[in-house]
Every structure is written in structure tokens, then in C-alpha cells.
Amino acid sequence: xxxxxxxxxxxxxxxxxxxxxxxxxxxxxxxxxxxxxxxxxxxxxxxxxxxxxxxxxxxxxxxxxxxxxxxxxxxxxxxxxxxxxxxxxxxxxxxxxxxxxxxxxxxxxxxxxxxxxxxxxxxxxxxxxxxxxxxxxxxxxxxxxxxxxxxxxxxxxxxxxxxxxxxxxxxxxxxxxxxxxxxxxxxxxxxxxxxxxxxxxxxxxxxxxxxxxxxxxxxxxxxxxxxxxxxxxxxxxxxxxxxxxxxxxxxxxxxxxxxxxxxxxxxxxxxxxxxxxxxxxxxxxxxxxxxxxxxxxxxxxxxxxxxxxxxxxxxxxxxxxxxxxxxxxxxxxxxxxxxxxxxxxxxxxxxxxxxxxxxxxxxxxxxxxxxxxxxxxxxxxxxxxxxxxxxxxxxxxxxxxxxxxxxxxxxxxxxxxxxxxxxxxxxxxxxxxxxxxxxxxxxxxxxxxxxxxxxxxxxxxxxxxxxxxxxxxxxxxxxxxxxxxxxxxxxxxxxxxxxxxxxxxxxxxxxxxxxxxxxxxxxxxxxxxxxxxxxxxxxxxxx
DNA sequence: AACCACTACAACCGCAGATCT
DNA sequence: GAGATCTGCGGTTGTAGTGGT
Numbered sequence: 002x003x004x005x006x007x008x009x010x011x012x013x014x015x016x017x018x019x020x021x022x023x024x025x026x027x028x029x030x031x032x033x034x035x036x037x038x039x040x041x042x043x044x045x046x047x048x049x050x051x052x053x054x055x056x057x058x059x060x061x062x063x064x065x066x067x068x069x070x071x072x073x074x075x076x077x078x079x080x081x082x083x084x085x086x087x088x089x090x091x092x093x094x095x096x097x098x099x100x101x102x103x104x105x106x107x108x109x110x111x112x113x114x115x116x117x118x119x120x121x122x123x124x125x126x127x128x129x130x131x132x133x134x135x136x137x138x139x140x141x142x143x144x145x146x147x148x149x150x151x152x153x154x155x156x157x158x159x160x161x162x163x164x165x166x167x168x169x170x171x172x173x174x175x176x177x178x179x180x181x182x183x184x185x186x187x188x189x190x191x192x193x194x195x196x197x198x199x200x201x202x203x204x205x206x207x208x209x210x211x212x213x214x215x216x217x218x219x220x221x222x223x224x225x226x227x228x229x230x231x232x233x234x235x236x237x238x239x240x241x242x243x244x245x246x247x248x249x250x251x252x253x254x255x256x257x258x259x260x261x262x263x264x265x266x267x268x269x270x271x272x273x274x275x276x277x278x279x280x281x282x283x284x285x286x287x288x289x290x291x292x293x294x295x296x297x298x299x300x301x302x303x304x305x306x307x308x309x310x311x312x313x314x315x316x317x318x319x320x321x322x323x324x325x326x327x328x329x330x331x332x333x334x335x336x337x338x339x340x341x342x343x344x345x346x347x348x349x350x351x352x353x354x355x356x357x358x359x360x361x362x363x364x365x366x367x368x369x370x371x372x373x374x375x376x377x378x379x380x381x382x383x384x385x386x387x388x389x390x391x392x393x394x395x396x397x398x399x400x401x402x403x404x405x406x407x408x409x410x411x412x413x414x415x416x417x418x419x420x421x422x423x424x425x426x427x428x429x430x431x432x433x434x435x436x437x438x439x440x441x442x443x444x445x446x447x448x449x450x451x452x453x454x455x456x457x458x459x460x461x462x463x464x465x466x467x468x469x470x471x472x473x474x475x476x477x478x479x480x481x482x483x484x485x486x487x488x489x490x491x492x493x494x495x496x497x498x499x500x501x502x503x504x505x506x507x508x509x510x511x512x513x514x515x516x517x518x519x520x521x522x523x524x525x526x527x528x529x530x531x532x533x534x535x536x537x538x539x540x541x542x543x544x
Numbered sequence: 545a546a547c548c549a550c551t552a553c554a555a556c557c558g559c560a561g562a563t564c565t
Numbered sequence: 566g567a568g569a570t571c572t573g574c575g576g577t578t579g580t581a582g583t584g585g586t
Contacts, residue, residue, distance in 0.1 A: 093574060109553060
């Protein structure tokens with residue numbers, strides 16, 4: 002009531018509409034004299050009958066020095082497209098990357114561009130931006146599962162993933178740490194059709210931000226997305242440029258990366274942050290960068306897996322005979338058709354023993370260094386473990402691969418943690434563990450495996466002594482060495498380095514995870530690879 | 545010349561977070 | 566600690582200019 006008259010008074014007093022040159026000059030002289038800020042006082046003391054907001058806007062968009070006028074250059078346009086792909090409608094943030102341009106300009110440009118392209122039936126993002134990733138792998142498994150694995154060398158989009166039941170488009174990993182696009186980061190997602198949803202492997206590979214243009218059915222078996230499974234619509238189903246679709250979630254925790262013949266090798270279902278204790282969480286970038294607590298949880302039992310799946314999806318299903326079995330297509334006649342593991346079994350020791358038996362069956366045991374673990378074995382193991390590779394087995398496989406590093410086909414596929422093959426030979430070059438790199442292309446990786454000490458499992462690893470088991474003192478020593486820059490880094494990419502989990506893997510002791518401060522210091526000074534290098538030298542190449 | 549569609553741009557509005565009192 | 570105020574951001578609207586019919 003009281004305010005009504007005030008408001009109408011203000012409405013009468015304050016001018017709206019286009020600014021005159023006189024007003025501009027008044028505002029300019031006032032700001033030049035008194036500086037920016039305190040815009041309401043501008044209105045009060047400058048004689049302008051404009052509200053503070055209007056003054057700020059006029060100054061910021063038109064009067065402040067160093068503003069660029071005129072049409073956007075081709076380079077600026079390209080930058081805008083890239084930035085929008087990464088940031089969405091964060092005009093102000095985009096403006097900081099375009100000197101002399103205002104958020105309003107960029108917004109106007111984008112909106113008219115959107116209109117134009119939409120009217121023309123063109124995609125928002127140019128096709129060359131949406132498809133230029135060279136996917137290292139694309140596998141359509143016989144059971145209908147599809148995987149896309151992309152590593153991207155020159156663009157920040159991974160898309161053009163379209164398949165029955167879902168597609169992934171415009172996939173933009175962005176570092177939370179500095180909002181930098183993880184352009185060269187390897188990522189993969191698996192989008193199984195409904196018939197295979199119960200594999201427990203349909204998880205995004207990374208934790209980050211997804212700009213979900215046209216994303217559908219990407220994540221389907223997360224706790225809070227279970228309802229979405231039934232209506233064939235994932236959490237990113239809406240197609241919109243709305244900021245609300247900039248989904249940043251921390252619970253897309255990928256497991257291992259490698260797969261062949263359509264099978265995940267290495268595995269693991271993800272879990273939310275709250276599930277750390279249940280899942281074998283291998284990497285969680287958010288926790289790494291902001292709160293470096295990343296766990297190797299206990300192995301996920303089949304029962305746990307089952308529990309974690311939506312009600313419409315079960316890890317094991319009954320076949321026509323009523324036998325409960327993994328719904329992963331059995332890839333090999335070697336493996337009995339029924340699941341060796343009972344539902345309630347943790348696969349741990351059984352699987353380990355079974356794998357050892359398999360290896361011994363395939364190769365003479367006297368020279369384990371010559372053992373080649375074929376993908377058949379990995380296939381079988383995947384069936385055995387329903388896609389969840391226990392860490393001790395992972396380590397065993399690495400052990401089997403000892404000595405193969407750098408030989409013939411270079412096992413350069415980077416993995417976060419897990420097992421991979423290079424997909425180039427019939428016989429897999431075994432496994433790698435623990436090399437996580439968001440800046441290196443797949444094909445340029447070459448470094449010795451870093452074997453985590455899986456706490457209780459460590460003492461059970463074969464060939465004890467060949468693993469780089471680090472004490473905390475070792476860790477500090479290595480850290481000093483790394484920070485001393487005494488050793489050349491394995492790569493000198495100017496991109497920021499990823500530390501944290503790799504470090505922990507390196508150290509082999511999750512308890513020895515460096516503090517965030519340490520990570521930051523390390524990140525500024527050297528690469529964790531130099532530590533790995535030291536580790537390698539310390540072990541005299543023994544691993 | 546008049547009208548219309550379209551584009552580019554400027555400015556306003558509402559909201560939310562930060563800061564102040 | 567709570568309310569007021571300031572500031573910045575993003576969405577929306579208004580308007581001038583341009584080109585085609």
C-alpha cells in the first residue's frame with residue numbers, strides 16, 4: 002500500500018527505453034570519475050533518471066572501454082559454438098572467454114542463430130562438431146548391447162551415437178576443477194537395450210557435466226532413475242538447450258574401460274557416492290579433485306549387483322529351465338552355462354581360483370611370464386563375474402602380462418583401472434592398470450602398469466615382491482622426487498595432469514591418498530607419471 | 545509505396561546469491 | 566540472525582533496420 006505510491010512515483014521518475022547520447026555522456030563521466038559499482042548511487046547522484054540496474058547494463062554493454070563492436074568474426078563464432086557446447090547458456094562465462102564481447106551480445110547472437118538453424122532444420126551444433134571424434138572402439142555385441150568408446154583428440158563432443166533404444170549426443174566432459182573440457186579424456190558409455198539392462202554395466206564412464214542435447218536413455222539403472230527404465234526414458238530424455246539439462250552428477254562412476262567383442266572386460270557397476278561401500282568404485286573425479294576419497298570397496302557380489310538393479314532388472318535371470326544364470330551371453334563353451342557363483346557368493350576367491358585354473362589350463366605354468374591371457378579368458382571371466390572383475394583377479398592378469406609391456410603391439414590403451422586389450426591382435430596384450438589420463442590420446446600411452454595394492458588382497462597376489470608396494474614413507478619419498486623434477490616426465494603435456502586416484506593407485510594404498518593440497522601442489526609441479534617413473538626405476542623394471 | 549517477415553540489437557524483468565545493516 | 570539492498574545473470578520483450586514481395 003505504502004509502496005504503491007512509491008512505485009508509481011519511481012515509475013514516473015525513472016526513465017525507460019533507449020538511452021540518449023546525453024545520458025550516455027552523463028553516465029560515462031560519472032563512472033569515469035567514481036568508478037564502477039554502487040549503481041544505485043549513480044542514479045541518485047548523477048542526475049540520471051535511470052535505475053541502477055539500467056545504468057549498469059548500459060555501461061557494461063555499451064559504454065565501458067575496450068568493447069568490441071560489430072559482427073562476430075568467424076573465429077569468435079567458432080569459439081561461441083565451442084563454449085556453448087561446453088557451458089550451455091552461461092553467457093557471462095562465455096563472455097569472459099571473448100574479450101570485448103558482452104554476455105548480451107553472445108546471447109543475442111546465439112538465440113538468433115538457434116532460431117535460424119532450427120528454422121532451417123539444421124542441428125544446433127554443426128555436424129563437424131558433432132562427429133569429429135575418432136572413436137577408438139565401437140562394438141555392437143551379439144546380444145544387442147552397444148558400446149561407444151570415444152577418445153577424442155580434437156573435439157569436445159562425442160556424439161553420433163545412435164542406436165536402437167537410445168542415443169548419446171553431445172557428450173561434453175568438463176572438468177569440475179577448472180571447467181576445462183576434458184577434450185582428450187577417454188570415455189565410454191554403454192547403453193544396453195532394455196533386454197540387456199540387467200547387466201549392470203550401463204553406466205556413464207565419467208563423472209562430470211552432461212549437456213544433454215538429444216540425450217536419451219543414457220543412464221538407466223541408477224537408484225533414482227529406476228522409474229525411467231520402464232518408460233524408456235532416461236534422465237536426459239528432454240531435448241532442450243535449457244540450462245536445467247546441464248546435468249552435473251557425481252554418481253556416474255565408471256568401472257573399467259576395456260572391452261572386446263562387445264564385452265566389458267574389467268567392469269563394475271557404478272554406484273552413487275553413497276554406494277562407495279558397496280561398489281568397487283574405481284574412479285570418481287569429483288571426489289578426486291575436491292575430496293580425494295576414492296575407494297576400492299569390497300568386491301560387489303552378484304547379490305549386491307542384483308540388489309542394486311531396478312526391480313525390472315535383475316542381475317541374474319531365470320532361463321527356461323529355471324536355472325539362474327547371468328544374462329550376459331555366454332561367450333565360450335568352456336564356461337558352464339549356469340553361473341558358477343551362487344547369487345550370494347562374492348566372486349572373490351572362487352573366481353580367482355577359477356581364473357588361475359583357466360590360465361594354467363591354457364598355458365604351462367612354469368613360465369608365467371610367457372602366459373598370454375586371451376580374450377577368451379577375459380570373456381569367461383566376465384561371465385564368471387557378471388562383469389565385475391575382482392581386483393585380485395585384475396592384479397593376477399596384470400601379473401600374467403608381465404614382460405609384455407612395450408613388446409610388439411603396444412598395449413597403449415589407457416584405462417582408468419581395469420583390463421584392456423589393444424583390440425589389434427587375437428591374443429590380448431593383457432592388462433593395464435591404473436593409468437588414468439585425461440590428456441593423453443589412447444594411442445600415445447605407454448607406461449608400465451601401476452598396480453594397486455588392494456589391501457587385503459595384496460598378500461595373495463602371485464609373484465609377491467614384483468609389485469610396487471609402497472609404504473607411506475615410500476610415498477613421501479616419491480612425492481619429493483616428483484616435486485624435485487629430477488626425472489623427466491613421461492609426457493610433458495601442457496594440459497593439466499590428473500592426479501589423485503592414479504596417485505593412490507601408484508602408491509597402492511588408498512589410505513595414502515594425498516590431501517587435496519598435495520594434489521594441487523603436485524598438479525602444479527609435475528606429473529604423477531614422474532612418480533610412476535621413479536617407481537619403475539626403483540623396482541628396477543621388475544614389474 | 546505499403547506491407548510483411550526476418551534479423552540484430554537494446555533494454556527490461558525476475559530471480560538468486562552476495563553483501564550490507 | 567534476519568531483513569534490506571546490491572549485483573549479476575539469464576530469459577524475454579521491444580524496436581529499428583533491411584530486404585523481399
